[in-house]
Amino acid sequence: MAILIDAAGLQRRLDAGERTVLLDVRWVLGRTDGHSEYVAGHIPGAVFVDLPSELADHAQPSLGRHPLPSVARFQEAARRWGINDGDTVVAYDNSGSMAAARVWWMLRNAGVASVYLLDGGLAAWRAAGNRVEAGEVTPDVGQVTLGDGAMATIGEGEAAQWHGERLLLDARAGERYRGEVEPIDPRAGHIPGAVSAPTTANVTADGTFLPAAELRERFEELGVGASSEVAVYCGSGVTAAHQIAALEIAGFEAALFPGSFSQWSNNDANPVAVGDRPFEAEGVAGPSGTSSAAGSSVKA
Structure with a gap:
């Protein structure tokens, strides 16, 4: 299916004159000027x-x-956007499809x-x-x-076990994955076992997706294979959808963890890893019972 x-x-x-519903989804975390930019052009x-109000429920x-x-x-x-059964819909934003992918x-x-x-x-349209x-x-x-359920999802409990033969990708910026900064969620770091895969690496400087072959190479280097079970999360389930689109372009399927790190980090029972490795620091048992390399630690 073309994306x-x-x-x-x-x-x-x-x-x-082909029936086409155009959706302008200009939104960037921390900004509220999407609608005013839309009205301007x-x-x-x-x-x-x-x-926030049409593609999400209350936090x-x-x-x-x-x-x-x-x-x-x-x-x-x-329906308010004018969509009928059988319509073709085209969504866009002005941030490399990071919001439109939602x-x-x-x-x-x-x-x-x-x-x-x-x-x-919009930048490509203008160009x-x-x-x-x-x-x-x-x-x-x-x-x-x-309807509902045509795309795969996982829940909080599944995310806790999504490692080993499965692969959990963290689509946030590397510094948030490592726990160096957290601008909005209650704890910094990542879900133990997750691999850092910033969504921004899916696109070129002009906001277009990398060619399929380059995306496939990127994800294979992260551990994605033809038979991999892959799931993706981000901060709140928005840019993770972009990662799923990029994976599909590359020929892979992936599930979305809708609650993402904002859900995970609000549950004090969930451990949070910090550092650049998926699991714990040396001397702390990983999922297989063996110690992993130094470079990360886990905070309860």
């Missing part, structure tokens, strides 16, 4: 999607900062078959010489019927 569409491909669809016909310590909304709430939002994953999970990420987002428009777009209400 990406480039600016030229999107323009061809629009020129041909967006792809003609694009509808603004507010990630709860037991579920994380951006819990997935109920099917009913998500369907209401999707709605891509959610629509795929809900059973929407034709949903794409605009590779390179191709295509026009933008200002103001708000309010489409006719759609009639799409959404």
Whole structure:
């Protein structure tokens, strides 16, 4: 199933009058200007999607900062965006698809078959010489019927055991994985056993995804193989969706841990590892009962 569409491909669809619902998902952690940027200029016909209120439920310590909304709430939002059954949806942002991937994953999970990420987002659209428009777009209400469960997920208990023959990827920045800084969650570090795989390494300087072969090489170097069981988490389940898209481009499948580290770190019973290694420092037993190399420690 194709994941990406480039600016030229999107323009061809629009020129041909092919039914296309455009979703503008401009959101960056710590900023609240996504909507104002959208109003100032967006792809003609694009509808603004507010990630915190439309792609997530209210934050709860037991579920994380951006819990997935109920099917009913998500369907209401999707209809508000003008989506009907059978529509093709193209989502974009202005941050390398880091936010747009959230709605891509959610629509795929809900059973929407034709949903794409605009590779390179708004910057690529502008670079191709295509026009933008200002103001708000309010489409006719759609009639799409959404489901749930089309994409694999894991829960908190499974994340605790996702190592050994399984591979758990941490999509956050390396300094957050190592526990050097934590801007928002209650504890710093990573889920023991997880491998650092920053999402930013999936894209080029202009925000487009690396070619499939390069992504495949990247993930193979991280330990992903043809028969690997892979799961991904980030801070709150947003950029982890980007990692899943990149893995699919590379030819791999992966499950999402929706609650991610924001859920994990709020449960005091969960251990948190710090340092650049998946498991504990030398002298502390790892999952197999043997000691792992120095470079990390675990904080209860």
